[in-house]
Amino acid sequence: MNAILLGILALPLLAALALWALPIALGDRLAALYGAVVSGLVLVGSVLLWQRTEGWFAYSGVQQRLGDSMRPLAAVTDGPWIPPLGVRFHIGVDSISVPLIVLTALLTFLCCIYSLKITPRIGRMRSLIALLLVIEAGVIGAFSAMDLVLFFVCFEIVLIPMWLIIDIWGDDHDRAGRKRAATTFVLMTVFGSALMLLGFLLVYRQAGTFDLVQLTNSPVLGGHGVPLAAALLIAVGLAVKVPLWPLHIWLPDAHAKAPTVGSVILAGVLLKLGTYGLIRILVPVLPDATVTIAPYLAGFSTVAIIAGSLACLGQTDVKRLIAYSSVGHMGFIGLGIASLSEAGMQGALFANIAHGIITGLLFFLAGAIKDRHDTSDLRTIGRALYARLPRIGALLTFACLASLGLPGLAGFWGEMLILLGAYNPADSLPRATYLVFMVIAGLGTVLTAAYFLRLIRNLCQGDPADNPASAFAVDLSRIELITWSPLVVLTVLLGVWPGLLLAQWGNL
């Protein structure tokens, strides 16, 4: 089992290095094919990892101590890495990280296939694929890291390739904007992760070990003083990545300027690192401190839902709009985590996967529309997309309905469980405030519905007479159909049968 995990970690890295070593003359299609094969293997490997793990390994209820019966991790590889510091190369998977790893592998695989035919206008495909593989390796490493330092390293590995992707392959019209967006993205995230590292060091000073398994078994107790400081630092560090409200302004710019493939990976996978970090590191390792900061985290998440939705209502750029919608959805996930109840946690985990799939599809669609009209500004794209690009219009409507949380599609179950979690949070949390947050989040869903319907109305509907089809607007091509159909099928499957994922985290 651990051979598979090591394999899906090492394969993308080695493949990326090999790709760079190959001669420059490698054609774009060949590079994309190479990427597709490698990420396909990683996808198969990650699916093999998906076996009936014994539920959630980490710490569940705030009071209900896990006790000694620590559920064993699957595919564990544990070796000394930096002995003097006591840092171990300790990776393992359980029912929280496996779905996320499969999501990562799937999205990267779809991106590589998408790049077979559709390539950004500038920059070489060869290094883009290599960078994608490096990101995939980094993210899978982060999801399976059972050691704080290893988690931090993988957390950082992912940044530079994404910066390059936004910087080089981004929006080819606006060079300065592209550079500014990429730099803001990297600097804010690095600022966040620096704080997070400080938090890890404080934890190390308190507990004497970086190893997550030991930390979860004997967590750092104490709701005030150093544990609180560590929890605050880690929370702020991860909040930049989630992104929670005040620290989110890098997201819209990064998405507006990123290429389609970059946006999908950034939204579908990188945002999950933040929430995964909260669930895996903050809640189990610093339980009492988390209880102290949970109401504030919930407060900021609710503000994120409302601010994100309101910002979407005022947007004129499709990709910025979808980026702000991600801020809203991640606000929901933050609320779910901050409620510290089983329903809230499961809702957050489910919403993580659902958001990855649906927003991935949305960004693919936005990218397709942008490539066809060479701009992502709603006013210049024109209206009546149903008349000009009927299939893409229909798919966009489906994705918008899924994203606004229509029951029967994947988006609903996550948000519903989160609201249920906020309805009866863990006992040590102030029930009244969480009820207020729940009501505001409920109104947030109405706002979410408002801006998605506004997008459909301004983009897809409209009088076809005064919106002539632009020159090279060909409707859904074969490659797009192949790339997007898994996402559509998954959205419907998870919507109709949530048990597929919920059973994984069943016995919390």
Add this chain to the structure above:
Amino acid sequence: MPLVLPLLLAVVLFCLGVYGVLARRNAVTILMSLELMLNAVNLNLVAFDAWHLDGLATGQTLAVFVITLAAAEIGLGLAIVLLLFRGHGHVDADAARDLVEHEESPT
């Protein structure tokens, strides 16, 4: 003889040398004060050699080495001073501002 006497003498000579280096305007006088500082060091070495008496006269040997070093150093120092003089026509250390960073346009 109390050991502290030569040491205090060396300290005084050394500080006078430091003042000379930091305050004097003429480059050659700076080198002279530098010589003073080196002498103070020699005095220290010899004083400790006389006090320690390790049988190998280490202090005095090192003093000799320092003297030769001082000779080499003053040679080079004066060569540089000559270059300064040839370049700028004066040997005023205070006025030689070539190292300043020119205010290039902010990027």
Add this chain to the structure above:
Amino acid sequence: MIATVWRVAGVGFSLLLILIAGLLYGVAPEQTSFLNSSVGDLTIGFAVRTDDLTVLLLAVVGVVATCVQVYSLSYLHERAASYHALVTLFTAAMATVVVADSLFLLLIGWEVMGACSYLLISHYWERRDARSGAVKAFLMTRLGDVGFLFGIFVLGVGAGTFRISELDPAQISPGVLTAGTLLLLVGVVGKSAQVPLQTWLPDAMPGPSPVSALIHAATMVAAGVFLIARLYDVFSASATTMTVLAVIACVTMLFAALCAMAAVEVKRVLAWSTVSQLAIMFSALSLGTQEGRHAALFHLVTHAAFKGLLFLCAGVLLHQVGSAAFVVLRRYTRRGKLRKTLRVTFVTMTIGLAALAGVPGFAGFFSKDTVLEAAWEHAHKDGSAIGWVVLASVGLTAAFTAFYCARLWLWVFFRTPALAGAMGAFEQDDPMADLEDPDTSKLKEAPWLMLGPLVLLAVAAIGLGYVDGLHLNWVIALGSTVLVLFGVLPAYSLWSRGADPRPVVLEREFGMDRAYHGLFVVPVRWLSKLSVLGDRDVIGAYVRAVGRSGTLASQGFRLLQTGNVQTYLTGAVVGVVALAILAGVIAR
């Protein structure tokens, strides 16, 4: 090709529903649950049940859906594939709601219906009013559904289960019960367009008429009635919810009837009439007695029949004449032209309007009477104030209903005997509409595919009255006939004098739509601008300030590089001295 596939699938599916209803008739009620997964101590999963209520609703949905699908075969030709697919999906969603035993499965059906109604209202998306009407419909129902979801939480967590069959009002504490039922009521009010959230139904009329018939007359808006009937023991266990429901129902009844009296377009009249009739059903439910529930369900069935019929007739008018506004239809009434050419439509529409008005002998009369009887018994025997209020308001509404039915009927089909055809009645805002003779040569009867369902529903609009047995209380029957007369006579006299006095406050439907726009839409738009600017200027400014402070600091330090070697040396010596002192201090 796709269109024919979906047409066949649509009709087939609705027929299948009727078949299932037939098969399930008389089967002992039982539940099965599947795909469960546990979250903490609650189980989230799906469950279905069959009992008499399910069979009844499945039959109603099946019949109306079949009529609508067949009717649409010839009514609608552009984008037929997506239309038929969405109507089939809608019917499936309604079936899910009807069959669901788990509150979550019910919520899924509930909101998929909302989504389908959104997509179908914006079927003609090239028209502005269709686009805005669809968005308004979805947002308002979505707001209601948020309350609905919270209601499910309150009840589910209170009772420890999300299964309707296991919801036992005795186990739930009264506070939780009232809160849960009130929140569910919010969802019902949203979905059935009752007073606070009623403005979306009249604006949903730009959608195709069959859609209005199916969704906004028979099924979706009736889902609220079905839900309360399904959870009747839970709802009737909390008295406050019942009083709130009664108040809402009575207010909506009168509000909608008044607005219907001032509407100038056939479909808008029918839309307001639907809201009013739904309120009658809710008032029957709010009595809290079994007779009330029975009366509501009976009225629901008959209403589905005759309101569906009326909307389909309006569809024929729209399809043949091109518009359903009174001012246009009146032009065809010279010498009974409209009546003679659209003969079948005229007959069926007359039957429908008679049933709606409650003319004795038609289905509407019987179902409205059962409501009046239930109200009378509840008021008389149990002596509850709600009974009297409901009785009074239903009676008054019956009169108003009769008034707008007669008004609609007379103005659309008959030419006023008044001088010059009463030019000013509807045309004051349409100066060029001189009543000259439009060329009625093209006017011809609708194809049989459209008329078939009309005839079927017409038969149902009459027959359904007698299905529930003829136990009539003569006093109430006589009373309601008198009320109907009180409604029809003023309409006739106004029509004969060629006047249609529409008070402005009714014309603007009490200004609620503009008020909502001002209260909610404008502030939200303003807040969104604030949020966008806030992000760009407030938070963005802080981040850029951090960047700028970096460059400013570096410029500051550059000034230290004076180029004078001695200053550097002095700095170095000072540094050494300071370190020496520090070392000394630390050593001590």
Add this chain to the structure above:
Amino acid sequence: MTTALFAVAGAVAVAAAVMVVTSRRIVHAALWLVVTLGAVAGCFGALHAEFVALVQILVYVGAIVVLVLFALMLTKAPTNPLPNLTTARSPFAAAVAVVLALLLGSGVVFAFGNQKIQPVPAGSAETIGTSIFKTWVLPFEILSVLLLAALIGAIALSQRKKED
């Protein structure tokens, strides 16, 4: 007796050093430097380091000061008293020097306050020669290489450019 001799030589050295640092005429400063070096050589003698004293006189006074005088001549140093002898920073430099002196003085007094030197003559050329060529041979060779490097450096630096 040696203490008295040492004190006299020390006083002369300090006085001459003060004059080196503060005299307005640069050539006088160079000459005062000669006096300082001679006095220090006297101090070496008082400490029985005869060989070092002699080397001091020979190398310092003989070679280095002469070189300085040459430099003064080459840089056309004015013989009349210079108006601005020290830079604007001199008071600050003086303060730094005084603080340094106090620091080092207190350090020295604190560390070796009560140590005594027994007058044991061990400074003859024979002992210095044996110690240099027995234990300190490697540094000696490296020093010679260093002198060579300094030589080459000085020549390279003072190379007159072809064009001017």
